[in-house]
Ligand SMILES: Nc1nc2c(ncn2[C@@H]2O[C@H](COP(=O)(O)OP(=O)(O)OP(=O)(O)O)[C@@H](O)[C@H]2O)c(=O)[nH]1
């Protein structure tokens with residue numbers, strides 16, 4: 612019996628496909644209890660986990676240890692599903708595909724996604740797609756959005772997955788990283804992946820089919836290896852980070868620029884909503900915090916946008 616280290620690249624609920632550090636693909640099971648401390652979920656192991664497994668030379672390995680995670684995306688228990696579920700672990704970056712039009716991505720959706728990524732401790736990049744379809748007015752909005760998010764400290768790209776000949780900046784972004792890809796339906800996620808990695812074509816369709824059937828949504832997850840290095844995770848439940856629950860008292864921590872101004876607030880437990888003399892509200896009035904970001908903050912704080920998922 613040999614102990615080996617590897618990366619979980621696929622999970623079907625009871626079986627885990629592990630890529631060992633010396634390049635072997637082994638299907639593994641779990642025996643016994645090997646949960647990480649403090650995390651309760653239906654699945655002890657998820658894609659992105661680094662694991663130790665016992666290899667006795669047969670076709671099947673047995674996972675005996677999960678390494679500490681640097682972060683993980685979890686779907687918290689709801690009325691429908693009683694237990695939490697870990698969707699992905701050790702994610703290097705979240706890439707949000709946004710379109711100014713065809714379809715229009717709402718700002719609250721963008722800001723909610725960013726806040727969720729901040730809560731998970733995952734860096735975000737925004738890719739604006741379909742620039743080939745934008746008129747002058749859309750281009751102006753694109754400029755405004757890019758300036759806003761770059762100003763706060765987020766990397767942005769603007770591309771046309773369909774018309775742009777050279778998409779090497781997207782490739783460079785994804786190279787050697789574990790990325791989750793998100794965005795509204797129809798913004799061009801599949802188109803963009805297929806452009807930088809044509810090999811994935813079939814698999815992307817497969818995932819979509821499972822996504823649509825809604826059948827295996829709770830258990831199936833897969834990371835797609837990129838030929839130039841790195842992985843893409845595109846699984847049901849991750850596309851909009853829709854179901855993340857953020858404690859309302861902590862929400863302002865995840866709006867970076869709001870958090871900065873909140874430090875000067877007179878009140879320790881200020882919600883930055885109705886308190887008089889709140890330094891966040893003053894920063895919004897003086898234009899130091901963008902109104903749209905503040906509106907998103909309030910919208911999430913006051914539960915106005917449960918529809919935006
Ligand atoms: N004009 C234009 N059309 C694009 C571009 N990127 C994608 N499309 C089109 O937009 C439509 C949706 O693209 P998809 O790649 O299927 O979008 P998706 O985000 O994967 O959608 P879901 O699978 O529903 O989540 C398709 O008709 C694409 O051809 C682009 O850069 N420009």
Ligand SMILES: [Zn+2]
Pocket residue numbers: 873876877881882883884886889890891892
């Ligand atoms: Zn305040």
